[in-house]
Amino acid sequence: MTVVYNLKNVVKQRVSDDGIGFRLVVPDIQISAQENIALVGHSGCGKSTLLDMLALILAPDESEQFDLHPVGGKDDNIGxxxxxxxxxxxxxxxxxxxxxxLQSGGLLPYLTVRENIELPRKLLKLPDDDSINSLSRVLGIHRQLDKLPGLLSAGERQRAAFARALSHRPSILLADEPTAALDPITAQKIMAVVMEVIRGLKITLITASHDWAHVYKMELRTLRQESEPVADGRIYESRFSDG
Amino acid sequence: MTQLPSIIRLSFRDYSHEWRMSGCFILALASVLAPMLILFGLKFGVVSSMVHELVENPVNREIRPVGSGRYDDAWIDAYRARGDVEFVIPKTRALAATIQLKSETSARILSTEMQATDSGDPLLARMPRVPRGYGELILSQAAASKLNVAAGDRIDASLARQFQGKRERVHLPLDVIAIADATVTTRAVAFVSLDLLIASENFKDGRAVPELEWTGNNEDGGERVYPSFRLYARSIYDVEGLVNALEAEGVRAKANVAEITTVQSIDRNLSVIFWIIACVGAVGFSFSLGASLWANVDRKRKELSVLRLVGFKSGRIVLFPVLQACYTALLGWLLAVLVYLAFEHVINFVLAPSLKLERELCYLLTEHFMWALGLTVTIAIYAAILGGLRAARIQPSDGLREI
Structure with missing residues (x-):
């Protein structure tokens, strides 16, 4: 299977002027196409930081290797x-x-649910086919398409967020504790639907979660996370590596 | 859909979605800009009104020679041809220009000064036409009142002289073609053609006037020389130059230079005061608008980061707050102009009549509104670009996580 992400000695740290802070270290991670990965760990261990780096919205401070080989795309040296x-x-x-x-959905409040979902497709100039309607039906939000996000329940907003993230058929789906704000039953329902969709579309999923039980139920591969204080306890270092 | 139309559409959707906040920005802008427009409108209106008053009133453009001189037709024509001269006409000797007028409706005989006039005479600009030939005149209000006549009446004019030891008097009928109101002159004056004025002088000098069948000496008196003239500059700004030109020729002349200088000085001083207030206002306006737009960009960092997350380029992201700043600038300017126009109406149509002002006290030209729009949009874009660049420089992750 094609390796999508290849990270070696990638470091991101947030240290204040007095030398106290946090450091995320990724000694070695390889994620293959269509793998379903869970970043599991307690709050503050760097799950979101790693996801942001994988989403290319946060620059690493150091990287020996940070390659991306998206399915159907060119290889890129992200570092x-x-x-x-x-x-x-x-x-x-x-x-x-x-x-x-995003954990909070991240829908634009001034666009309807449909317009939010269409946005990535329009940016890519993809044709207006029935995919938005069918994706919305699968995710159970087809009745909410013409509403503003502010009128939706938390569960519906997260479903809409998933729909937006999937509407342009990406090869990689990243999710930062997408069900953290939901009750367990709703969370389970949403993730079950999402897992079905991404398996059908052969998408690589990387999701952050602090809920071990939830992860085991979804049969996700987890990355090993360890943390320890370094530099005389002034820096809290967290490491993610292939388990 | 390319990114540019998308960002225009999205910025407008967000702007209208947050209409309360957008309304506050528009109100804040208008509340600073409208008083500045009113201030400038008053400054411009008051000074323009004074300048207009000076320009409109030909008395302020009149240049009067002091004492008698010798001015021939060539001299008069040379001044008539100057670009800074609106009107010039010779005057004959004061005694020769006096005529006795008698109407049927008044018992008194009025001894009146005649003044020559012709087309383009600024003193008689409001008259339907000027007197022609030897049978017409325009009377000043004072003269008409004393004679109890109105336009269209015919009066009897007479001239008297001592000729060859005998006292002679000639009469001629004159039609009153118009009455000049008191703003032209408060004295009793008869405006006549130059031909009639010269005929009067010829008669009083004992010469014959064949056109009116007045007998007298037939000798040619040589080239006619006039002792004085009536001269009007084209504008108040030409007065000083003309006075200097006349004095350079040895002609002492008087004009309302002091009054003109006063108005120019008021204009200068008011301009200085206005610009001091306007500069302080503009700086405050810039900071106020800049700060509110900057704060708006800061408030929108998360949404701007979401746009970057879905793939918008940084350059396009800067456009988002810039476009919203333009909407605020345009609508704020529009509101300020409406507020200004309302105040202008109140000042000009409610206040000005009670101050007995003939012209508008407060007004602005279209170009002034355009300048205000240009300044507002420039400040708005500048502030929004600074804020937008800041938002575009931070990594999307920081924008998404900080809220």
Missing amino acids: QLWKRSRQSHLSQIRKRHIGYV
């Missing part, structure tokens, strides 16, 4: 693109290959 500040190129890759579901 070099960040170093050269090739923001436009990074946004092109994001636009074409990545869908991202």
